[in-house]
Amino acid sequence: MEFKNPQEELERFRSRLAFAGGFVLFCFALLFVRFVWLQIVQHDYYQTRAEDNRISLVPIVPNRGLIVDRNGAVLARNYSAYTLEITPSRAGNLEQTIDGLAAIIEIEAKDRRRFKKLMDESKSFETLPIRTRLSDEEVAKFIAHRYRFPGVEIKARLFRQYPGGAFASHILGYIGRVTDADLEKIEEKEQDANYRGTEHFGKTGLEQRYEFDLHGVSGHEQVEVDAGGRAVRTLSRSAPVAGNQLTLTVDVELQRIAEQAFGDRRGAMVAIEPSTGGILAMVSVPNYDPNLFVDGIDTQSWRELNESAQKPMVNRALNGAYPPGSTFKPFMALAALTLGKRRPEQAIADPGGFNFGGHFFRDDKKGGHGMVDMYKSIVVSCDTYYYMLANDMGIDNIATFMGSLGFGQRTGIDIEGESKGVLPSQQWKRERFKKPEQQKWYAGETISIGIGQGYNAYTPIQLAQATATIANQGVMFRPHLVKYVTDTRSGEKRMIEPEPLRRLDLKPEHLEVIKNAMVGVNREGTGARAFAGAGYVAAGKTGTAQVFSYKGAEHKTETMQAHLRDHALFIAFAPADEPKIALAVLVENGGFGAQAAAPIARQVLDYYLLGKKPKEPAPADEDAVEGDAE
């Protein structure tokens, strides 16, 4: 082993130092190239990404439009409240976060259930409320602990409120959180941009139908956010425009009196202004409280509402289809006059029933009403008269005429999902049934159609519309709830114009006969007890619909005894010579029309025409004589 030359060693060491120095410069050059790449070549890209990080465009949801009655009484409004909201994608462990929050702010089991339901329905980057309506104290408590909860924030939000609670709920409907189905509608209307921050959408009633009027125009705010997603400062802002206001044709007081008149009975009532089609009151009871839906209803309450035997979620005025019973008779009589099948004075002998093809269709009065002309047939509600008439007219003539009065068709009211009901005809039966022997129309089936039974099934609003058409000399209007829409920005009122759907070719003298007979009903006939001492002349007709079940009826008979009672009906308009109001009342399982339905109509008319407020629900008149129970 040789000894190394120190000078040589030093040179060698220095060459290695030089190499190290070169290596250092090479590595630094590499870094520099990387910096040039990032900071010059790719600068624009990273600049954009930094801006995307920093700037967030936050939509400002506009105030939803108010809904007021014809006199300005508020039916739906908004209030501001603080909510505690979680963005699940940013919150880390959700259970821990919620438990942690619960230690500071009261969070009930119901809130957790609702939050879970919202979670299932939404995407994880949406912010969802865990608690609504925080008190100022709760807000202060949370803010003190805010740093512990990333992805949790307090938001001031506007909430829909229906001050009347369940009152008029089937008119107003309710709003709920936007679903995928709603999003499709929004896209269809090309409102995507406007709805970016919107969380609620009208689900039923006017809230649904006038959604795009009520919503308003979203504003937006450009805010700088930090990595935790919290807004640091506002860069720019454009103000939202509140939704348009709906002014209804409905009279809140009339609506209230009508709802109260039902007491705790189930049923529906529609009152229309005949000269415009404006709906003055529309009742479907029992109601439900639409406020329950605003914060998102929890599964349990939802199930209770839907599974209730009372079916509070069904709008009976539009979706309940009932046989009209004897309220059908004035329309049958009008058909007979118009088609020339009867003259008013032409009388039949009523032996207490009508024999057809070996089957005896009984009149409810044993031994019959004697000689019956058209006036008497309506006043005493003689069935035999109409058995014969139906037989003479034939099903298709009846169907054509009743169709022209709107029976079996959607009225076009400004609420969605209206039912058509059933207007029986040969064609209807062919389309309705599958087996050939069922598709055939039997002449015997026409007989009970004449007294509003059989396959007949109409919605209360169809009945009210037909009544209003007679009251309005054959001019039929599209029923509507909204009188005008007020544009928030311009203050302009967009009238929902009275829209004559059609002018029926009816002779005034024929209408006079029918009106006169209906006045007779309340003066000396089946409605006389209910309308005794009224300070005005009201035309009316009682009806009692047998509850029976056949395939295709919207209302299936329940096996419970109470549910086997007949439905009580009453149609009316007043004052008879210059009608201001026409209505149809239906009380489910109420018994005779004169007993249950006519007293409700009396209270409604008393208030509307005389301003009389009843003290209590309309009494059922157990002693009322009913001439028309088939």
Added chain:
Amino acid sequence: MNSGFGLPTLRGWWQKLVAPLDWPLMMITGLLVLLAFGVMASASPERINAQLANMAVALVVMRVLAQIPPQRLMHLAVPVYLLGVLLLIGVALFGDISKGARRWLNLGFMRIQPSELMKIAMPLLLAWFFQKREAMPRMADYAIAAVMLLVPVALIARQPDLGTAILVLAAGFYVIFFAGLSWKIMIGMVVAGIAAAPLAWNLLHDYQRHRILTLIDPEKDPLGKGFHIIQSTIAIGSGGILGKGWRSGTQAQLEFIPERHTDFIFAVFSEEFGLFGNLILLILYALLIGRGLMIAANAATLFSRLLAGAVTMIFFTYAFVNMGMVSGILPVVGVPLPLVSYGGTALVTLFVGIGILMSIHGNRMLVQK
């Protein structure tokens, strides 16, 4: 102080204080430290005072070391190394666990991180070793050196602390390299290293693998393990040529950059001062390293040369690994930006290195050529 009596005494005292210092090194370090406090004031102003305290301690340590002659340092080499290894074993047996790693040893009155000590102890020991074998370094000596190097590196890597393990390994390797390990062997080791890579992969911890995978494609997991790198490259790239201005970096000020006062402080600097600032920082580091290599070239003994060369290259390793990982060309291994990142331990270690360089410079070859 304008009294004719006090002045000479004070001046004498000052001259004595600064005598062992190397002025070029002081200048460069001073500029880097100035720059560091500028960035700290933007990234984390509330930590300025704490870092000033760290700085004061580090300067005292530097001054003390600058006065210790290299011969005395050589005597410390073996005891310090043995103490370091003992402490590392202690950590492995009784260490505190934090963030999934066992790095700290609780001595009752204070918690220490023995791996930090190894960054200096390692080159000290190996420089001492080669000095002892100066006459005839043989292959066997390199093998012994390798064993002395790998034992603590393995202990540190097992903690696990990949960043420190790499720094210690590098520090030791530089000594061996400067001692004259033949190129053939080094190339052979590189080839063998590449061949053994798959094996090494299996030995890595999950989090270490994740870091490497994240490096390859950070966008795969933008909110998880890729977040650090994505946000720091966005910060650097958006800085552009001149930067967004001091305290105006949106990525930094809005807290998109994680660990922005420690390992990722370079992203803050780069966003606010741009390519121009980066160039200045690179030049300052290059000057620091250049001065260190110059001191090594003129050092009096083999021990001093090796130690000065290795300590200088440690600075390079810190700087390159940190800027490389923050700008996304190296895996995230937890190495601070030297002299700039917040943290007392790393700062003291670095100033120990500077003090050693000054001491070696003060005892350089007095006769040139």
